[in-house]
Amino acid sequence: MSDASPRRRGRPRTFDREGALAVAMREFWERGFEPVSIAELTAAMGITPPSLYAAFGDKKTLFREVVDSYQQTHGAFFGAALDAEASAREGVARALHTAAVEYTRPHRPAGCLVISAAVNCTAASTDIVTLLREQRAANVAALRGRIEADVAAGVLPMGTDCAGLAALVGAVLQGMSQQARDGASTAELHAVADAAMLAWPADGTATAT
Numbered sequence: 001m002s003d004a005s006p007r008r009r010g011r012p013r014t015f016d017r018e019g020a021l022a023v024a025m026r027e028f029w030e031r032g033f034e035p036v037s038i039a040e041l042t043a044a045m046g047i048t049p050p051s052l053y054a055a056f057g058d059k060k061t062l063f064r065e066v067v068d069s070y071q072q073t074h075g076a077f078f079g080a081a082l083d084a085e086a087s088a089r090e091g092v093a094r095a096l097h098t099a100a101v102e103y104t105r106p107h108r109p110a111g112c113l114v115i116s117a118a119v120n121c122t123a124a125s126t127d128i129v130t131l132l133r134e135q136r137a138a139n140v141a142a143l144r145g146r147i148e149a150d151v152a153a154g155v156l157p158m159g160t161d162c163a164g165l166a167a168l169v170g171a172v173l174q175g176m177s178q179q180a181r182d183g184a185s186t187a188e189l190h191a192v193a194d195a196a197m198l199a200w201p202a203d204g205t206a207t208a209t
Helices: 017-031 038-045 049-056 059-072 074-084 088-102 123-152 162-181 186-197
Strands: none
Touching: 017 038, 017 049, 017 059, 038 049, 038 059, 049 059, 059 074, 059 123, 074 088, 074 123, 088 123, 088 162, 088 186, 123 162, 162 186
């Protein structure tokens, strides 16, 4: 007599990959890359180590995916603000004030993941340090190109220190991120943004020093 009952099939995969990635992002953002162990990651993500390796690869591969996701979501505000304004100066002002809000949002780790996640990394994570440094450098280089375009178009005066202004913005963002992690308020970071913009020549009128 044949067995008419259906064959048992493997249990359907119920693993929420995007949800797990979001949890990993929060862990790395809040604590940094090295301080978070695989055991702590998997406990927070609600998965086993084999599931993490199967879905994301090793810890460094997971972190790289987290950085990509962060840049496309929470970290996308700077480029969006810059693109929304007609000039680099107006775009940077908007971006810095947006950073004051983004870096201090409640129920989210303070500051910027790309700025803070590798601060205390050892030599074992040199590639992670390099990854984030290159991300920041690329952002500064893109901003420099935008400033240079405004100089060429006569929006900013000839002689404007394009590299210096771009580097200043990068340094201000790093400082705002750290101040947010130290407990600075949104209003305090707005004040930092206002002060930083005093270093800029006014669009179309001021002369560079």
